[in-house]
Structure formats: C-alpha cells, structure tokens
Amino acid sequence: MLVSSKEMLNKARQNNYAIAAFNIHNLETLKATVEAAEEERAPLILQTTPGTCEYAGIDYLVAMAHTASNKADIPIALHLDHGNSLDLAIKCIDAGYTSVMIDGSMLPFNENVSLVKQVVEYAHKKQVQVEAELGHISGVEENISSSHEVLTDPKEAAEFVNRTGVDSLAIAVGTAHGVYKGKPEIHFDIIQNIRQLVNVPLVLHGCSGVPEEDVKQAIKCGICKINIATDIKIAFADELKKFFVSQPDETDPRKYFKPAIKAVKDVVKSKIHMAESYNKA
C-alpha cells in the first residue's frame, strides 16, 4: 500500500537526515528507483510532475506505484511534484496519490496562501499531505525556464505555514532546477533561520548537480526532503545513447533498457547515501 509521507518526513526531521524524492517517468525508472531504495532499506517518495501525469497517465502511474509498494517492504509515498492547479491536485488525490505539491511560488503572497489553503482543505480530508513553495526556485523544469530566483524570507515562511496549514515547505535558498553552470551558492543561514521559525519539514529542490557536502550541510541545517530529477534523466539517457552507439541494430527494449536501468539504480543509491536515509525503513 502507498503510504503518507508524513511519518517518514517527521522521522527524518527528528533524526537529522532527509528523505530522497525521485522524479520518475516510466516503468523502467520507477522500478529502478524502487529496487534501489529497497536494497538500501530507505523510505521512498516517488514523484511525478504535471508533464509526467500527462505523458504516462495518472491512472497508470498510480497503478505502477501501488504495485511497487505492495511488493517492496519499504514505505513508499506517491507525490505530485510542482502541481500547477487545484484541479490537477484533486485529480491526483482522488486517483490515489498520497502527497501533492501545489506550486504557487509565482503568485503574490496572499494568492499563494489562498491557493494552498484550498488544496490543504481538500487533501487533509483524505489524509493526503501537501507541500507548497514560498520564494521562487529558478532553473529549467519541464520546458519552463525561470531565471529569477526569489530567496525565501524566514518570517514570511512562518506566516505562510501558519496561515495555510501546509505539511511541508519548499524553500528557495540558492539551488536551481536542472544542471548548474557554476557551483551553486547555498544560503545555509537562511535554511537555519527558517528551521527555527517553521515547524514543518523543509524541502530542497534542484538537488541534481549540487556537491554532496553541500547537500549534507543543508540537511544538517534543517532540510528533510531532497528532490532529484535531472541526474536520473541524464543517467538513463546517457546509457541509452551509449548502447545505441555500440549496438545500433538492437531493437529489443528488454536489452537496450537494461544498462539504463542499472545506471538509474546507481544514481538513486548514491542519493540515498547522500540523504542518509538508508536503513531507516
């Protein structure tokens, strides 16, 4: 059974590690992620963006994640990542997602609050957890490129959480979606300030490409969930490309996906080690 992310995130918060959340796109990346987490005995959050919901179908995604959670003996939550409307959040909740993000980070503060409140009201009736974003994380996510980062204001974060009743909060502290040109400059002091003022788990987006020591430091400062998308996409695509360069005539997906699946598993395991969520299931 798919579980809520509440317990795993709160345990991580109390014990100073993070849950690694992975964006999956198909059966291959989902199974690879689940197998890696199971081998590491790590609680897992599988997440899909609105684009993936459209590509794979919400019902297919729920069915695959549900099947995986029944077979694996680790807690698995299914989460909507960067949900862009109340309507989509409701669809995912009704279909069986156990957690949803509603991303109102482009809206003015009060509009973000009222959108999140509506999602929280619906979600909590069904024991579904809600993540929101305050400030704005830049970078490239699903064809949408956003260059203007707005760092999260700690006092506003406290007011936002109190007014919305949201279960976890994504904060903008220097990470960005996609690959980095230089080294990201993470504002650890802001994470610490928010951690002191806000009593829900804090989420760090854009973790692909962030040096391991920086992610670990962010977790020490109060991050409880790290989001990984790009590094999985790169690993999967790179192995496929390599495969077809060396074996251009192969047509059997059971063969050409094999090294790509292995590469995703390796990435997932290394992120779980970075989060220190192994042996916590």
Ligand code: 13P
């Ligand atoms: P990356 O693609 O940089 O890993 O960011 C992932 C993310 O934040 C998903 O919400």
Ligand code: ZN
């Ligand atoms: Zn994100």
Ligand code: NA
């Ligand atoms: Na990134």
